[in-house]
Amino acid sequence: MFSSLKDKVGQVLLPGDEFSFDTEDTISLTTPVKPEKVVCGPGLRRSGTDCRCVKAASCDTKLPTFCTHNTQHQRHYVPVKGETVIGIVTVKSGDIFKVDFGGSEQASLSYLAFEGATKRNRPNVQVGDLVFAQFVVANKDMEPELVCVDSGGRANGMGVFGGGGLLFTVSLGLVRRLLSPQSDLMQDLQKLFPCELVVGMNGRLWVRSSSTQRTLIIANLLQSCETMTAPQRKALFARVAEGTL
Amino acid sequence: MKETPLSNCERDFLLKAIEEKKRLDGRQTYDYRKMKITFGTDYGCCFVDLGKTRVMAQVSCELVVPKESRPNEGIMFFNIELSPMASPAFEQGRQSELSVKLNRQLERCLRNSKCIDTESLCVVSGEKVWQIRVDVHMLNHDGNLMDAASIAAITALCHFRRPDVGIQGDEVTVYSPEERDPIPLSIYHMPISVSFSFFQQGTYLLVDPCEREERVMDGLLMIAMNKHREICSIQSSGGIMLLKEQVMRCSKIASVKVSEITELISKALENDKKARKAGERCGFAESMPQERITALKTYETPVEMTDVSDRANDIVQKAEAPPQMVPSPVVPVPGVGQVGQGLQNTWGLEEGDEEEEEENDSSDEDQEEQVTEMKEKQHEKMEIRGGDVVEISDSEEEEVVILHPEIPDKAPITKSSSHQKGAAALKKRQKK
Numbered sequence: 127m128f129s130s131l132k133d134k135v136g137q138v139l140l141p142g143d144e145f146s147f148d149t150e151d152t153i154s155l156t157t158p159v160k161p162e163k164v165v166c167g168p169g170l171r172r173s174g175t176d177c178r179c180v181k182a183a184s185c186d187t188k189l190p191t192f193c194t195h196n197t198q199h200q201r202h203y204v205p206v207k208g209e210t211v212i213g214i215v216t217v218k219s220g221d222i223f224k225v226d227f228g229g230s231e232q233a234s235l236s237y238l239a240f241e242g243a244t245k246r247n248r249p250n251v252q253v254g255d256l257v258f259a260q261f262v263v264a265n266k267d268m269e270p271e272l273v274c275v276d277s278g279g280r281a282n283g284m285g286v287f288g289g290g291g292l293l294f295t296v297s298l299g300l301v302r303r304l305l306s307p308q309s310d311l312m313q314d315l316q317k318l319f320p321c322e323l324v325v326g327m328n329g330r331l332w333v334r335s336s337s338t339q340r341t342l343i344i345a346n347l348l349q350s351c352e353t354m355t356a357p358q359r360k361a362l363f364a365r366v367a368e369g370t371l
Numbered sequence: 372m373k374e375t376p377l378s379n380c381e382r383d384f385l386l387k388a389i390e391e392k393k394r395l396d397g398r399q400t401y402d403y404r405k406m407k408i409t410f411g412t413d414y415g416c417c418f419v420d421l422g423k424t425r426v427m428a429q430v431s432c433e434l435v436v437p438k439e440s441r442p443n444e445g446i447m448f449f450n451i452e453l454s455p456m457a458s459p460a461f462e463q464g465r466q467s468e469l470s471v472k473l474n475r476q477l478e479r480c481l482r483n484s485k486c487i488d489t490e491s492l493c494v495v496s497g498e499k500v501w502q503i504r505v506d507v508h509m510l511n512h513d514g515n516l517m518d519a520a521s522i523a524a525i526t527a528l529c530h531f532r533r534p535d536v537g538i539q540g541d542e543v544t545v546y547s548p549e550e551r552d553p554i555p556l557s558i559y560h561m562p563i564s565v566s567f568s569f570f571q572q573g574t575y576l577l578v579d580p581c582e583r584e585e586r587v588m589d590g591l592l593m594i595a596m597n598k599h600r601e602i603c604s605i606q607s608s609g610g611i612m613l614l615k616e617q618v619m620r621c622s623k624i625a626s627v628k629v630s631e632i633t634e635l636i637s638k639a640l641e642n643d644k645k646a647r648k649a650g651e652r653c654g655f656a657e658s659m660p661q662e663r664i665t666a667l668k669t670y671e672t673p674v675e676m677t678d679v680s681d682r683a684n685d686i687v688q689k690a691e692a693p694p695q696m697v698p699s700p701v702v703p704v705p706g707v708g709q710v711g712q713g714l715q716n717t718w719g720l721e722e723g724d725e726e727e728e729e730e731n732d733s734s735d736e737d738q739e740e741q742v743t744e745m746k747e748k749q750h751e752k753m754e755i756r757g758g759d760v761v762e763i764s765d766s767e768e769e770e771v772v773i774l775h776p777e778i779p780d781k782a783p784i785t786k787s788s789s790h791q792k793g794a795a796a797l798k799k800r801q802k803k
Contacts, residue, residue: 214378226376254379288380332380338388342395 144176200298203228203328205264212326213272215255223251225272228328235259239273241281256288258324287324291334294345298329300352311351314363374460377586385587389575395583401624403579408526408639415531419523422581423513428523429506430531437500445492446502449477451520458512473517476606480521480562480595484603487528488557494536494543501533514581517593521564526636531556562603563632564595565625569611594625598633
């Protein structure tokens with residue numbers, strides 16, 4: 127099965143193309159056969175036994191069993207339940223806040239969805255503040271809803287934040303690269319200089335460092351990382367590290 | 372679509388950075404962004420890139436009846452279009468305040484300064500004159516649209532060639548470009564606008580503001596000047612109070628910038644003229660830089676094309692006329708429907724999140740246990756029915772979950788999404 131997958135790597139697939147796996151009809155009875163599992167990444171949708179592409183991109187196989195579409199350069203975010211995003215509060219009306227997260231409509235955030243918030247003890251949230259929240263309702267039929275607590279009622283890093291830092295947007299692919307468990311990008315960044323970084327899966331990043339200059343440097347570095355190969359990036363980071371030290 | 376709101380933290384950071392004389396992209400206070408001027412295949416088509424701001428101007432001409440008050444002068448018509456492509460804040464069709472302001476500024480800058488000799492546009496006095504129309508389209512808005520628009524407009528006018536006209540007695544012949552070479556317009560001078568943005572009540576000044584800087588600025592001063600240091604137009608907006616010295620200083624800065632920009636424009640026009648003479652391929656396709664998204668991409672990406680024509684023929688032959696009636700329609704019970712599930716996170720990164728399940732999921736687990744035994748029966752029934760089964764939901768669900776396990780034999784089989792919060796039972800019924 128994997129041979130057919132490997133052939134497809136690098137090919138451009140358009141929406142509607144079938145992404146079929148040629149399974150062998152005969153299974154050997156003598157040798158032990160392990161069931162092969164392939165995970166479909168974003169951009170592929172399953173319907174019955176075949177897999178169809180939904181986004182136009184080139185095919186990319188990461189691990190042996192993980193097959194994904196390269197939709198790195200997309201910038202428009204579609205809300206997905208459970209993902210944490212950075213939102214900007216736009217309207218404060220009665221019991222809920224309206225938060226803009228860069229999607230097609232604004233999400234609602236209840237004032238009770240903060241750690242330790244009660245009817246008497248309201249959270250201190252103003253219009254224009256940044257919030258780090260996760261989606262509890264995110265589908266195409268309903269207005270998306272955010273909360274700043276996890277299922278146990280703890281904030282877990284979420285909530286209002288943002289004094290003194292800089293907010294900027296990058297592509298969704300870069301955000302995934304930053305958040306992936308073994309990320310070269312993150313390791314390179316850690317070697318540079320100490321900074322606070324909040325990563326929202328809607329493509330928004332917030333940085334704060336010891337001085338304005340450093341904050342601007344990190345912001346520009348991250349924005350330029352989108353279009354650089356790994357060696358170019360390492361060279362650039364090394365130059366910056368020498369320069370500021 | 373509404374524009375992304377500006378958060379308080381961005382505003383504070385930008386103002387603080389400006390106080391420390393730092394700009395977001397590392398420019399100095401009086402620096403312009405990288406400017407690039409390219410031309411299209413037609414005469415009169417010009418693209419201007421000012422950093423990420425991108426603007427296109429196109430000049431065209433037409434023979435019309437002149438105005439009664441000015442029978443021997445041609446007509447100049449300017450139009451700026453704010454395309455929704457440029458920014459989510461621009462809406463198609465509506466004349467927003469910004470659009471009116473830009474139009475007015477461009478008109479004052481180019482028309483009132485009399486940079487074009489309109490009398491040379493006259494063909495037959497009182498009857499036929501040339502109407503020159505300049506259309507400027509905003510392709511990407513990253514700040515300072517006015518400067519980019521003025522540069523594009525004047526460059527396009529310099530680049531434009533109008534058809535040659537011959538008059539013999541009463542007859543007027545307009546020659547096509549193949550018969551006689553088209554003639555350039557007669558332009559006296561090139562007015563170019565330079566924008567200054569002010570912050571903190573006029574304390575700090577920045578030239579060529581980018582989009583973020585424009586959002587936090589207090590006011591804007593636009594000075595249109597030509598390289599002979601003649602001011603063509605000044606406009607101050609935002610209601611800030613400016614001192615005389617500040618305005619004088621700005622005009623000095625503007626004259627320096629204008630001479631640099633005029634030089635750039637003349638060089639670009641020269642290059643284009645040379646390229647056209649040499650017969651080189653010039654124009655839109657060639658002038659687009661190879662803008663690579665990522666260095667890893669190769670130009671030729673293989674697309675599975677081998678069986679495209681066969682498949683297309685297949686599809687055309689096999690396609691039947693769409694049926695008027697659906698054989699076994701699925702009718703939802705009046706009053707119920709299914710709300711979509713939404714996408715699931717398919718990147719496989721957050722393995723930890725699977726442990727943190729929402730509490731409302733546990734209520735569904737009870738149902739699922741009862742339901743698993745019913746699944747096999749459901750599968751049998753599905754197979755029997757074969758072609759009658761109609762999938763109506765586009766949710767990602769694999770299994771069909773039955774809500775009423777105590778009546779397995781009865782016809783109504785209901786589906787439900789396993790992640791629904793308690794309350795309403797959403798059902799779909801299928802006719803056997």
